[in-house]
Amino acid sequence: MTALPYVDGNMLDGPLGEVFAVDLSSATARCAHCGTPGPVAGLRVYSHAPGLVARCPTCVEVMLRLVRAPDRAWLDLRGATFLQFPMSPDR
Amino acid sequence: MGIVTPGFQGRPRSGTPDLPPGQYLTPDFPVLSAGPTPKVPQDQWEFVISTETGTEHRWSWAELMALPQETPTVDIHCVTRWSKLGTTWRGVSLDTLLDGVESAADYALAHSYGGYTTNLPLDDLRDGQAWLVHTYDGDDLPAEHGGPARLLVPHLYFWKSAKWVRGLHLTIEDTPGFWETAGYHDYGDPWREQRYQGD
Numbered sequence: 001m002t003a004l005p006y007v008d009g010n011m012l013d014g015p016l017g018e019v020f021a022v023d024l025s026s027a028t029a030r031c032a033h034c035g036t037p038g039p040v041a042g043l044r045v046y047s048h049a050p051g052l053v054a055r056c057p058t059c060v061e062v063m064l065r066l067v068r069a070p071d072r073a074w075l076d077l078r079g080a081t082f083l084q085f086p087m088s089p090d091r
Numbered sequence: 092m093g094i095v096t097p098g099f100q101g102r103p104r105s106g107t108p109d110l111p112p113g114q115y116l117t118p119d120f121p122v123l124s125a126g127p128t129p130k131v132p133q134d135q136w137e138f139v140i141s142t143e144t145g146t147e148h149r150w151s152w153a154e155l156m157a158l159p160q161e162t163p164t165v166d167i168h169c170v171t172r173w174s175k176l177g178t179t180w181r182g183v184s185l186d187t188l189l190d191g192v193e194s195a196a197d198y199a200l201a202h203s204y205g206g207y208t209t210n211l212p213l214d215d216l217r218d219g220q221a222w223l224v225h226t227y228d229g230d231d232l233p234a235e236h237g238g239p240a241r242l243l244v245p246h247l248y249f250w251k252s253a254k255w256v257r258g259l260h261l262t263i264e265d266t267p268g269f270w271e272t273a274g275y276h277d278y279g280d281p282w283r284e285q286r287y288q289g290d
């Protein structure tokens with residue numbers, strides 16, 4: 001058994017938690033390339049890279065990129081047509 | 092300059108004058124990858140330079156190997172802060188590949204098997220500064236390091252040395268590549284520490 005070159009999307013909780021006020025661990029994202037919706041936790045995250053590259057588990061296209069500089073961050077979501085978050089109904 | 096002492100090899104390493112700012116030395120060769128490793132058999136591999144007028148220049152693996160080969164020994168600097176000194180490669184100078192390519196372009200967008208892209212000024216691929224390499228340290232370039240062939244542009248951060256490269260688009264306008272559209276510097280000179288946009 002060889003080690004996978006990627007980890008699952010649960011690893012995004014920390015890095016994206018710096019950017020988002022909502023909890024992404026239970027969010028759903030839809031792939032802009034193949035249209036498949038799925039849990040963010042199910043993305044394939046390539047982290048041995050200059051940034052985090054999260055790919056669709058169905059078509060392997062890039063859905064999300066996060067680059068973290070010491071004083072800035074870039075989040076590219078062009079590969080995702082939506083992110084859906086569970087919200088509290090009583091507001 | 093003082094007298095060179097016995098055993099002295101090249102420039103002194105104390106104080107690491109060979110290291111650009113913010114870099115550390117590694118004896119390893121870390122594998123960085125933004126996606127699955129493409130597996131490209133040599134008999135299906137090709138390299139294409141396309142110009143701004145749409146003219147295409149193609150090389151098969153056999154044609155590449157028939158060109159004059161060079162063996163550059165260079166220092167490489169990754170933007171994730173590791174550097175590796177004195178790495179030895181074998182391949183074809185971009186001067187050889189660009190010779191006979193008629194173009195008024197100022198920029199090149201390198202594109203790779205697997206979808207990766209990176210942009211460079213065309214001048215940075217000329218004058219003995221860049222190679223298309225197929226051999227590392229005497230052996231075939233392993234797929235995880237970009238084999239069958241990768242770009243080698245050692246004077247820029249190593250993300251510019253596209254792994255699994257399949258061609259260059261020569262363009263009049265600069266077209267930012269994969270990392271350059273996600274916060275990384277358009278040029279990436281390690282000696283000026285051009286890591287991120289605005290550095």
Ligand SMILES: [Zn+2]
Pocket residue numbers: 031032033034035036056057058059060061
């Ligand atoms: Zn997809």
